[in-house]
Amino acid sequence: MKLAYPIILIPFEDHSGGYAVEVPDLPGCVTEGKNLADALLMAEDAASGWVLSELEEGGTVPEASDPRDVQPEEDDALVSMVALDMDAYAAKYGSKAVRKYVTIPAWLDTWADKHDINYSGVLRDALEYMYQQPVAV
DSSP: OEEEEEEEEEEOTTOSSOEEEEOTTSTTOEEEESSHHHHHHHHHHHHHHHHHHHHHTTOOOOOOOOGGGOOOSSTTOEEEEEEEEHHHHHHHHOOOOOOOOOOOOHHHHHHHHHTTOOHHHHHHHHHHHHHHSOOOO
């Protein structure tokens, strides 16, 4: 799952080149970086962690605001975007996994074995697709 959120970058008051970062759509999600590049990387990590925790606790992913609608309170603040690759982040840092057992017809199992189908991967991909673009089931 790929996501993108607007972020607010607020320069440190001491003019050291660092930034505080807020993700308005993710309540309480704040971080900082010693320079702009570091702040952007820290924002990606903080937002990814926030979303992963929310999903693991059964919550939903907040919708992203239009960045044109984000108005920082500070005059010298910048509005930017952060892109999240939740599949990669969850593979690296996800702590929860559940095992599900499914029953399929024998002929389908034979076909899947011949084609080296990863059942877990197919089911995960299908469920993520349905989560992102709900369909009637």
